[in-house]
Amino acid sequence: MLARKTFFDAVRASLFDGVLQKxxxxxxxxxxxxxxxxxxxxxxxxxxxxxxHHETGRTMQPVRETFAASDARAIALxxxxxxxxxxxxxxxxxxxxxxxxxTWLGRGLVQLTHRTNYEKMTLLTGIDLISNxxxxxxxxxxxxxxxxxxxxxxFTGRRLGQYFSATKEDWTGARRIINGRDRAERVAGYGRRYxxxxxxxxxx
Numbered sequence: 001m002l003a004r005k006t007f008f009d010a011v012r013a014s015l016f017d018g019v020l021q022k023x024x025x026x027x028x029x030x031x032x033x034x035x036x037x038x039x040x041x042x043x044x045x046x047x048x049x050x051x052x053h054h055e056t057g058r059t060m061q062p063v064r065e066t067f068a069a070s071d072a073r074a075i076a077l078x079x080x081x082x083x084x085x086x087x088x089x090x091x092x093x094x095x096x097x098x099x100x101x102x103t104w105l106g107r108g109l110v111q112l113t114h115r116t117n118y119e120k121m122t123l124l125t126g127i128d129l130i131s132n133x134x135x136x137x138x139x140x141x142x143x144x145x146x147x148x149x150x151x152x153x154x155f156t157g158r159r160l161g162q163y164f165s166a167t168k169e170d171w172t173g174a175r176r177i178i179n180g181r182d183r184a185e186r187v188a189g190y191g192r193r194y195x196x197x198x199x200x201x202x203x204x
Contacts, residue, residue: 002032003204010197015053015190027052027060027109030143040147042198043164043191047174048150050190052109054183062142065095065106065113071134074105107136109146110155110178117155124148150177 012020035045056063068074078095081087094114095105106113118129125144135141153159163174171188175181
């Protein structure tokens with residue numbers, strides 16, 4: 001059993017500079033609640049919390065790529081970055097609206113991009129993200145995407161069980177589940193702090 005107050009007190013001090021906003025608490029709660037289904041490995045849960053912490057700029061709420069407040073603004077920012085050569089890994093601007101007026105830009109607690117990935121997550125979650133890709137901005141939906149993607153390897157082919165098991169614990173390598181080695185040490189540090197908070201709360 002996780003003593004939630006103990007958990008929140010611990011992460012407030014170690015990860016949020018002593019202050020937790022209501023929306024941050026709501027995001028953390030959604031992940032903790034989802035993590036209790038099926039008794040997720042403590043390290044898996046800690047690393048998913050760490051991933052959401054990093055990918056959302058520690059808002060713990062679903063965000064759009066570029067952190068824009070609207071799809072239109074995100075598209076404009078991505079177009080500008082693309083035109084100025086700041087997205088060298090992108091050959092096709094996937095964020096531009098298609099014939100139906102839909103944009104497949106990144107959304108969620110971890111950035112879900114490209115129509116093919118929205119299609120994949122529609123099948124895995126049972127939530128229709130093709131008719132309405134904006135649903136990835138709903139906290140419950142974004143939480144399901146986070147868990148299913150990281151547990152099954154749907155994002156990059158790498159999954160949590162490859163890095164955290166009875167015989168392995170690889171906090172930096174686990175970043176490959178999401179984005180190669182980008183900010184791997186930073187996210188690993190968040191993960192260890194979340195794990196410490198989880199274990200402190202379990203012992204309370």
